[in-house]
Amino acid sequence: MATGRTHRPATRSRGIPEATVARLPLYLRALTALSERSVPTVSSEELAAAAGVNSAKLRKDFSYLGSYGTRGVGYDVEYLVYQISRELGLTQDWPVVIVGIGNLGAALANYGGFASRGFRVAALIDADPAMAGKPVAGIPVQHTDELEKIIKDNGVSIGVIATPAGAAQQVCDRLVAAGVTSILNFAPTVLSVPDGVDVRKVDLSIELQILAFHEQRKAGEETAAGDGAQPAARTRGDSADQGPDGDVPAVMPA
């Protein structure tokens, strides 16, 4: 690999696995924390611990980006921050609109993690005329009527839907028609979109249901443990690894 070292990392690029892409933000967060503490260098072992994955996975992930480490030493924190940011497209500015300014929309508008990562809230949009003009997170809410104009004027390509389920598809259609090609959906509905538009969703209650499933199993196990020996049944796997990251995030060209 690495036939040269031009600006564009030469040969790589044909397909970083989705699972890897889904973890890059995680590494980035851990690296940013290290960077703030002025740590110059990390080993795969340390960084993996900070990101909550195992080190072999992390090294393999990085190997898809290129050879950015130094054997016997580790990775240069600043350099990696830059490489991952660039890979994720965070070195450019992404204007986003948030549609549906209820509690959740407001929470999103106020969320610091966006601004610090290249996302700029270009507009807040809500269907309720009473909301219009009210500032949320310092940004005045605009009425849905303005949606198309806002998208076009600001060159928005990413939209966030935080409306009730009933309104989501309609909002989605309008966003797409106006030129949005990536949608983050918080409404508990399946959106249908034309080819070429990416949808990702976050469903607050799904995660809770998955926890309930395992919680239930735990409760059952205590009683039915009549298998091996100790009270602590089922000592699967290692430690770390957190939640729904080990995604196979299925980007689906939808």
Next chain:
Amino acid sequence: MATGRTHRPATRSRGIPEATVARLPLYLRALTALSERSVPTVSSEELAAAAGVNSAKLRKDFSYLGSYGTRGVGYDVEYLVYQISRELGLTQDWPVVIVGIGNLGAALANYGGFASRGFRVAALIDADPAMAGKPVAGIPVQHTDELEKIIKDNGVSIGVIATPAGAAQQVCDRLVAAGVTSILNFAPTVLSVPDGVDVRKVDLSIELQILAFHEQRKAGEETAAGDGAQPAARTRGDSADQGPDGDVPAVMPA
């Protein structure tokens, strides 16, 4: 399979794949919608479309639960709703506490999707003394000092963390010490927990970063398309399939 048909679905049970568990809530949502429209029966094809997955996957998923369909006919909606609910443990009542009542915590407290699925918000907890007593979603906020008592009095085993990142680990430790064994973490930090405690997380900005990655690719493609033929490069995969569901949710006994 299915050696009998006792109450407890007999033989199955030894391990429903994680990926399947992660989709059950999705099927449940689609089925609930059908149920409300009084649809008596669905085929795997129809239900799969409604849930945004493909039908082979859905059938395989259901096959792990047992043989609940009728060949040539499809699945009985009500029956399936019940079976999936039971499998997920939603036929029982899960008291949960939400810690950190900012915008996000408030959004969660107000979120209808919880109550309707067996989750009961037992308490809202915040570190700000000024919040104490204020009702949010009809529930008075309590001060962090009460945390341990609340957990114990209500037999809470699931906790939701919606605090700022800095407070999350400490809150997590207290929840776990008080007896919580499942945690849903909205704070952008990796939590470390003892064995036997499940953590799942939702990071609002990670999803956006993943979208940015693909968005960037699209932008690049338009120009660099000099490969195949048509403007619509890379016509991967089928249609449906939405977002971060195709998880490999890595339950990790943490």
Next chain:
DNA sequence: TTTTGTGAATCGGTTCACAGCC
């Protein structure tokens, strides 16, 4: 005839383990 349920094939991701480089 229709549609489920499921082995077998395939695909993608993770883990292992070690050669290569500092």
Next chain:
DNA sequence: GGCTGTGAACCGATTCACAAAA
């Protein structure tokens, strides 16, 4: 000696395709 980068082995999940059942 320490740590990265990566083939190879492994493992789980998805898809295919068809036999079995209604």
